Amino acid sequence: MTILFISDLHLEANRPEIGEQFLDFLAGEAATADALYILGDLFEAWLGDDDPNPYYGHIKLALRKFTDSGIPTYFMHGNRDFTIGARFSEETGLEILDDPTVVSLYGEDVLLTHGDAMCTDDVQYQQIRAMTRDPAWQAMMLAKSIEERIAFAIQARQESLARGEALSDEIMDVNEDAVVETLRESNVGTMLHGHTHRPAIHVVNFDGRSAKRIVLGDWYEQGSVVRWDAEGPRLETMPR
16 A cells, blocks of 8 residues: 655646546545645645635535544644645644654654745745744735735745846855755654745755655646655656
Protein backbone atom coordinates (compact mmCIF):
# COMPACT_ATOMS: atom_id res chain seq x y z
CA MET A 1 0.00 0.00 0.00
CA THR A 2 1.04 3.59 -0.63
CA ILE A 3 0.75 6.98 1.06
CA LEU A 4 0.22 9.84 -1.39
CA PHE A 5 1.32 13.50 -1.17
CA ILE A 6 0.22 16.37 -3.38
CA SER A 7 0.23 20.18 -3.24
CA ASP A 8 -0.23 23.35 -5.27
CA LEU A 9 -3.25 22.38 -7.35
CA HIS A 10 -4.59 25.96 -7.21
CA LEU A 11 -8.10 24.79 -8.03
CA GLU A 12 -10.46 27.38 -9.50
CA ALA A 13 -13.34 27.42 -11.94
CA ASN A 14 -11.22 29.14 -14.60
CA ARG A 15 -8.94 26.08 -14.81
CA PRO A 16 -11.44 23.19 -14.84
CA GLU A 17 -8.93 20.75 -16.31
CA ILE A 18 -6.99 20.72 -13.03
CA GLY A 19 -10.10 19.97 -11.04
CA GLU A 20 -11.07 17.21 -13.44
CA GLN A 21 -7.68 15.57 -13.04
CA PHE A 22 -7.92 15.90 -9.26
CA LEU A 23 -11.36 14.27 -9.17
CA ASP A 24 -10.10 11.45 -11.39
CA PHE A 25 -7.14 11.06 -9.03
CA LEU A 26 -9.48 10.78 -6.02
CA ALA A 27 -11.67 8.23 -7.77
CA GLY A 28 -8.71 6.26 -9.11
CA GLU A 29 -5.30 5.85 -7.53
CA ALA A 30 -6.06 7.68 -4.28
CA ALA A 31 -9.06 5.45 -3.59
CA THR A 32 -6.70 2.54 -2.83
CA ALA A 33 -4.09 4.52 -0.86
CA ASP A 34 -3.30 4.18 2.83
CA ALA A 35 -3.61 7.95 3.24
CA LEU A 36 -3.59 11.22 1.28
CA TYR A 37 -1.76 14.37 2.34
CA ILE A 38 -2.47 17.74 0.69
CA LEU A 39 0.35 20.15 1.56
CA GLY A 40 -1.29 23.47 0.82
CA ASP A 41 -2.63 25.61 -2.03
CA LEU A 42 -5.35 23.15 -2.88
CA PHE A 43 -7.34 26.22 -3.94
CA GLU A 44 -6.25 29.31 -5.85
CA ALA A 45 -7.89 31.53 -3.24
CA TRP A 46 -9.94 30.71 -0.17
CA LEU A 47 -12.11 33.57 1.09
CA GLY A 48 -13.46 31.74 4.13
CA ASP A 49 -15.44 28.63 4.95
CA ASP A 50 -18.67 30.58 4.35
CA ASP A 51 -17.81 31.30 0.71
CA PRO A 52 -20.78 30.13 -1.44
CA ASN A 53 -18.56 29.59 -4.51
CA PRO A 54 -20.35 26.71 -6.35
CA TYR A 55 -17.16 25.34 -7.89
CA TYR A 56 -15.50 25.02 -4.51
CA GLY A 57 -18.71 23.47 -3.22
CA HIS A 58 -18.39 20.83 -5.94
CA ILE A 59 -14.84 20.05 -4.81
CA LYS A 60 -15.90 19.87 -1.17
CA LEU A 61 -18.60 17.32 -1.99
CA ALA A 62 -16.03 15.17 -3.83
CA LEU A 63 -13.68 15.35 -0.84
CA ARG A 64 -16.51 14.35 1.50
CA LYS A 65 -17.30 11.34 -0.66
CA PHE A 66 -13.62 10.42 -0.69
CA THR A 67 -13.11 10.64 3.07
CA ASP A 68 -16.37 8.81 3.69
CA SER A 69 -14.81 5.87 1.87
CA GLY A 70 -12.39 5.52 4.77
CA ILE A 71 -9.16 6.99 3.37
CA PRO A 72 -7.44 9.17 6.02
CA THR A 73 -6.95 12.57 4.38
CA TYR A 74 -4.89 15.44 5.75
CA PHE A 75 -4.62 19.08 4.75
CA MET A 76 -1.97 21.70 5.52
CA HIS A 77 -2.54 25.40 4.87
CA GLY A 78 -0.78 27.03 1.94
CA ASN A 79 -0.29 30.68 1.16
CA ARG A 80 -3.49 30.74 -0.92
CA ASP A 81 -5.86 28.86 1.40
CA PHE A 82 -4.65 29.76 4.90
CA THR A 83 -8.17 30.71 6.08
CA ILE A 84 -9.52 27.19 5.66
CA GLY A 85 -10.95 26.32 9.06
CA ALA A 86 -13.04 24.01 11.20
CA ARG A 87 -16.18 24.26 9.07
CA PHE A 88 -14.29 23.13 5.97
CA SER A 89 -12.78 20.26 7.96
CA GLU A 90 -16.23 19.16 9.15
CA GLU A 91 -17.77 19.44 5.68
CA THR A 92 -15.02 17.50 3.90
CA GLY A 93 -13.69 15.13 6.55
CA LEU A 94 -10.12 16.41 6.07
CA GLU A 95 -7.94 16.68 9.16
CA ILE A 96 -6.04 19.97 9.28
CA LEU A 97 -2.36 19.68 10.20
CA ASP A 98 -0.08 22.29 11.72
CA ASP A 99 2.70 23.64 9.53
CA PRO A 100 5.22 22.10 10.00
CA THR A 101 4.28 18.60 11.15
CA VAL A 102 6.45 15.51 11.62
CA VAL A 103 4.88 12.19 10.63
CA SER A 104 6.18 8.63 10.77
CA LEU A 105 6.24 6.89 7.39
CA TYR A 106 7.22 3.24 7.36
CA GLY A 107 9.46 3.75 10.38
CA GLU A 108 10.99 7.05 9.21
CA ASP A 109 10.23 10.47 10.68
CA VAL A 110 9.47 12.97 7.90
CA LEU A 111 8.88 16.71 8.18
CA LEU A 112 5.90 18.00 6.19
CA THR A 113 5.54 21.71 5.45
CA HIS A 114 4.01 23.90 2.76
CA GLY A 115 7.43 25.45 2.25
CA ASP A 116 6.79 29.18 2.07
CA ALA A 117 8.19 29.84 5.56
CA MET A 118 11.64 28.91 4.23
CA CYS A 119 11.55 31.53 1.44
CA THR A 120 13.27 33.99 3.74
CA ASP A 121 15.12 35.91 1.00
CA ASP A 122 11.77 37.40 0.02
CA VAL A 123 11.53 39.73 3.00
CA GLN A 124 8.36 41.47 1.87
CA TYR A 125 6.57 38.16 1.41
CA GLN A 126 7.56 37.05 4.91
CA GLN A 127 6.09 40.26 6.32
CA ILE A 128 2.85 39.61 4.45
CA ARG A 129 2.88 35.99 5.62
CA ALA A 130 3.27 37.02 9.27
CA MET A 131 0.35 39.44 8.94
CA THR A 132 -2.02 37.04 7.19
CA ARG A 133 -1.31 34.18 9.61
CA ASP A 134 -2.14 36.38 12.60
CA PRO A 135 -5.47 35.23 14.15
CA ALA A 136 -6.57 38.83 14.77
CA TRP A 137 -5.98 39.76 11.12
CA GLN A 138 -7.85 36.69 9.93
CA ALA A 139 -10.79 37.44 12.23
CA MET A 140 -10.91 41.00 10.88
CA MET A 141 -10.83 39.77 7.29
CA LEU A 142 -13.44 37.05 7.78
CA ALA A 143 -15.78 39.60 9.38
CA LYS A 144 -15.96 41.45 6.05
CA SER A 145 -18.56 40.65 3.43
CA ILE A 146 -17.81 38.11 0.70
CA GLU A 147 -17.77 40.96 -1.81
CA GLU A 148 -15.13 42.82 0.20
CA ARG A 149 -13.04 39.67 0.52
CA ILE A 150 -13.27 39.03 -3.22
CA ALA A 151 -12.04 42.56 -3.93
CA PHE A 152 -9.17 42.09 -1.48
CA ALA A 153 -8.21 38.74 -3.03
CA ILE A 154 -8.18 40.21 -6.55
CA GLN A 155 -5.97 43.09 -5.45
CA ALA A 156 -3.64 40.79 -3.53
CA ARG A 157 -3.33 38.49 -6.55
CA GLN A 158 -2.47 41.39 -8.86
CA GLU A 159 0.16 42.63 -6.44
CA SER A 160 1.58 39.12 -6.08
CA LEU A 161 1.88 38.72 -9.85
CA ALA A 162 3.61 42.08 -10.15
CA ARG A 163 6.05 41.18 -7.39
CA GLY A 164 6.75 37.80 -8.98
CA GLU A 165 7.67 39.43 -12.28
CA ALA A 166 10.04 41.82 -10.52
CA LEU A 167 11.84 39.28 -8.35
CA SER A 168 14.42 36.70 -9.38
CA ASP A 169 13.66 33.00 -9.15
CA GLU A 170 16.37 32.64 -6.54
CA ILE A 171 14.76 35.14 -4.18
CA MET A 172 11.41 33.37 -4.48
CA ASP A 173 12.92 29.95 -3.80
CA VAL A 174 13.70 28.51 -0.38
CA ASN A 175 16.76 29.78 1.45
CA GLU A 176 19.32 27.02 2.06
CA ASP A 177 20.14 28.27 5.57
CA ALA A 178 16.43 28.22 6.42
CA VAL A 179 16.21 24.67 5.08
CA VAL A 180 19.13 23.54 7.24
CA GLU A 181 17.72 25.26 10.32
CA THR A 182 14.31 23.65 9.76
CA LEU A 183 15.89 20.20 9.38
CA ARG A 184 18.08 20.77 12.41
CA GLU A 185 15.17 21.83 14.61
CA SER A 186 12.99 18.92 13.54
CA ASN A 187 15.83 16.37 13.76
CA VAL A 188 14.60 14.39 10.75
CA GLY A 189 16.34 12.98 7.72
CA THR A 190 13.70 13.92 5.15
CA MET A 191 11.63 17.01 4.44
CA LEU A 192 8.69 17.12 2.02
CA HIS A 193 7.15 20.38 0.82
CA GLY A 194 5.55 22.26 -2.05
CA HIS A 195 5.04 25.99 -2.72
CA THR A 196 7.99 26.68 -5.01
CA HIS A 197 6.61 24.67 -7.98
CA ARG A 198 10.09 23.23 -8.54
CA PRO A 199 9.74 19.45 -8.25
CA ALA A 200 13.03 17.79 -7.35
CA ILE A 201 14.80 15.70 -4.73
CA HIS A 202 17.74 17.52 -3.13
CA VAL A 203 20.48 16.24 -0.83
CA VAL A 204 21.20 18.68 2.00
CA ASN A 205 24.53 18.32 3.82
CA PHE A 206 24.95 19.85 7.27
CA ASP A 207 26.42 19.04 10.70
CA GLY A 208 28.37 16.13 9.24
CA ARG A 209 25.28 14.38 7.92
CA SER A 210 22.94 14.52 4.96
CA ALA A 211 19.17 14.80 4.59
CA LYS A 212 16.71 14.76 1.70
CA ARG A 213 14.44 17.63 0.63
CA ILE A 214 11.64 16.47 -1.63
CA VAL A 215 9.74 19.21 -3.48
CA LEU A 216 6.34 18.63 -5.02
CA GLY A 217 5.37 20.34 -8.25
CA ASP A 218 2.23 22.26 -9.17
CA TRP A 219 -0.65 20.90 -11.25
CA TYR A 220 -0.85 23.63 -13.91
CA GLU A 221 0.22 21.43 -16.83
CA GLN A 222 0.25 17.98 -15.21
CA GLY A 223 -0.19 16.37 -11.83
CA SER A 224 2.65 16.00 -9.34
CA VAL A 225 2.68 13.35 -6.62
CA VAL A 226 4.98 11.68 -4.13
CA ARG A 227 4.16 8.00 -3.76
CA TRP A 228 5.61 6.63 -0.54
CA ASP A 229 5.57 2.93 0.29
CA ALA A 230 7.79 0.42 2.07
CA GLU A 231 10.46 0.96 -0.60
CA GLY A 232 10.62 4.69 0.09
CA PRO A 233 9.43 7.85 -1.72
CA ARG A 234 9.04 8.37 -5.46
CA LEU A 235 8.44 11.85 -6.88
CA GLU A 236 6.52 11.45 -10.13
CA THR A 237 4.41 13.35 -12.62
CA MET A 238 0.90 12.42 -13.74
CA PRO A 239 0.25 13.39 -17.36
CA ARG A 240 -3.08 15.04 -18.04
